[in-house]
Amino acid sequence: MKSAVTLQDVAELAGVSAKTVSRVINGDQAVTDKTTQRVKKAITALSYTPNPHARSLRTGRDQAIALVVDSISDPFFAALAEGVEEVAREAGLFLIVANAGDSATREREVVDSLLHRSISGLILVPCLLSYDASTSPFGPRGVPLVVVDRPLEDLNVDTVLVDNSESAQRAVAHLIAHGHRRIGFVGTTIERYTARERLAGYRAALEAADIAFDPSIVAVTPYKSPAERSHVEFLLSGPDPVTAIFVADARRSLDVVRILHQINRTDIAYVGFDDLVVAESLNPPLTVVRQDPLEIGRTAANTLVSRIRGDQRPPERLVLSTTLVVRGSGEIRPPIFRPLSTTQEKTA
Known part of the structure; x- marks a missing residue:
C-alpha cells in the first residue's frame, strides 16, 4: 500500500525545508512569491493535504480546542470564552485561550503555534488577516475551524455572528x-x-x-x-x-x-x-443593542464539536439575534x- 504523502515529501520536491512548507501552508507572507509558488506546485503534484487534526487523532495528544480573541480582558470576549468552555467541558475537551492583540502578525504566530500543538479544533475571532484557501490547514480534511464576530472572506468555513x-x-x-x-x-x-x-x-x-x-x-x-x-x-x-x-x-x-x-x-x-x-x-x-456573547460562544463551540465528531455538511453562516434594551x-x-x-x- 502506498504510504501517505508527508510534509517532508513536499519539501524535497520543492527543494525547501519542511519548516518553509509549513510557513507556506499557514500563509506566512514573509515567504517569497517564488518559493510559495514552488511549494504550492509540489503540494498539487503530490496531492498533499495538510492535516494536523489527523495527527492529533493518531497521537492522542491535546484533546483540546483553542479560542483566539483580540483580548480576553474585553468583557465581551471573556463572556464568549465562558460559553465556549462550558460546551468544551461537556464534550470532554479542555480549552486553550490565546490573545491575538488585534494584530495580524500576532494572530499568525498564535494560530501557527496552536496548529503545531495538534489541537482538535479552533474558534477564531479574525483580525485583518487573510488565509489562502488553496493551502489552508482548515476544513473537512484538516482542523475544524469556526470564526465568530467577523467573517473570513477567503475561506468558506462555519461562521457565527450577529446582523x-x-x-x-x-x-x-x-x-x-x-x-x-x-x-x-x-x-x-x-x-x-x-x-x-x-x-x-x-x-x-x-x-x-x-x-x-x-x-x-x-x-x-x-x-x-x-x-x-x-x-x-x-x-x-x-x-x-x-x-x-x-x-x-x-x-x-x-x-x-x-x-x-x-x-x-x-x-x-x-x-x-x-x-x-x-x-x-x-x-x-x-439604552443599548445587546448581543449575547455567552450564546455566541456556545453556538460556536457546539458547531465546532459537531465538526470534530465528523459532521460533513457544508459550512454554515449562523446569524444570532440581538435585543434593543430600552x-x-x-x-x-x-x-x-x-x-x-x-x-x-x-x-x-
Missing part, C-alpha cells in the same frame, strides 16, 4: 422615532467588518426616514484609541448640533458616557451597541419635539 447592520439600523430608527433628525455616529475606522456594518446600518436608518447623511457628524477613531472629547464637543456645537448619538461599540460607549457627564450634557439621547455592566446604574440608564437614554426627546404629519415631513 450588525440590521441591529444598528434598529437602534438609530429608535432614536428617529423619538423625534431626532440630527444623530451623530461614534465608532471605529471602517477597516473592521463590524464597524463597516454598523455604519451601514446607521446610514440605512437615515435613508429610510428621508434624512440626508452628513459625514461631518460621523466621528471615528482607530480601534484601540478612545473616543475623543473634542469629537463629542464638536458634535454638540455649531448652528445645527446633534440631539442624539449612536455609539457603535462598548469601548467607546464608556468614553462617550463619561464625556457627556463631564460636560453636563446628559440631555443628549444615546443608544450604544453592546451592553455594559454599569448600564442600569448610570443616569440616565443606557432603559431611558434612548428615549430622551430633542429640545423641541413636534411630530410632523406625512405632508409636513415631505415639505420640511
Whole structure:
C-alpha cells in the first residue's frame, strides 16, 4: 500500500525545508512569491493535504480546542470564552485561550503555534488577516475551524455572528422615532467588518426616514484609541448640533458616557451597541443593542464539536439575534419635539 504523502515529501520536491512548507501552508507572507509558488506546485503534484487534526487523532495528544480573541480582558470576549468552555467541558475537551492583540502578525504566530500543538479544533475571532484557501490547514480534511464576530472572506468555513447592520439600523430608527433628525455616529475606522456594518446600518436608518447623511457628524477613531472629547464637543456645537448619538461599540460607549457627564450634557439621547455592566446604574440608564456573547460562544463551540465528531455538511453562516434594551437614554426627546404629519415631513 502506498504510504501517505508527508510534509517532508513536499519539501524535497520543492527543494525547501519542511519548516518553509509549513510557513507556506499557514500563509506566512514573509515567504517569497517564488518559493510559495514552488511549494504550492509540489503540494498539487503530490496531492498533499495538510492535516494536523489527523495527527492529533493518531497521537492522542491535546484533546483540546483553542479560542483566539483580540483580548480576553474585553468583557465581551471573556463572556464568549465562558460559553465556549462550558460546551468544551461537556464534550470532554479542555480549552486553550490565546490573545491575538488585534494584530495580524500576532494572530499568525498564535494560530501557527496552536496548529503545531495538534489541537482538535479552533474558534477564531479574525483580525485583518487573510488565509489562502488553496493551502489552508482548515476544513473537512484538516482542523475544524469556526470564526465568530467577523467573517473570513477567503475561506468558506462555519461562521457565527450577529446582523450588525440590521441591529444598528434598529437602534438609530429608535432614536428617529423619538423625534431626532440630527444623530451623530461614534465608532471605529471602517477597516473592521463590524464597524463597516454598523455604519451601514446607521446610514440605512437615515435613508429610510428621508434624512440626508452628513459625514461631518460621523466621528471615528482607530480601534484601540478612545473616543475623543473634542469629537463629542464638536458634535454638540455649531448652528445645527446633534440631539442624539449612536455609539457603535462598548469601548467607546464608556468614553462617550463619561464625556457627556463631564460636560453636563446628559440631555443628549444615546443608544450604544453592546451592553455594559454599569448600564442600569448610570443616569440616565443606557439604552443599548445587546448581543449575547455567552450564546455566541456556545453556538460556536457546539458547531465546532459537531465538526470534530465528523459532521460533513457544508459550512454554515449562523446569524444570532440581538435585543434593543430600552432603559431611558434612548428615549430622551430633542429640545423641541413636534411630530410632523406625512405632508409636513415631505415639505420640511
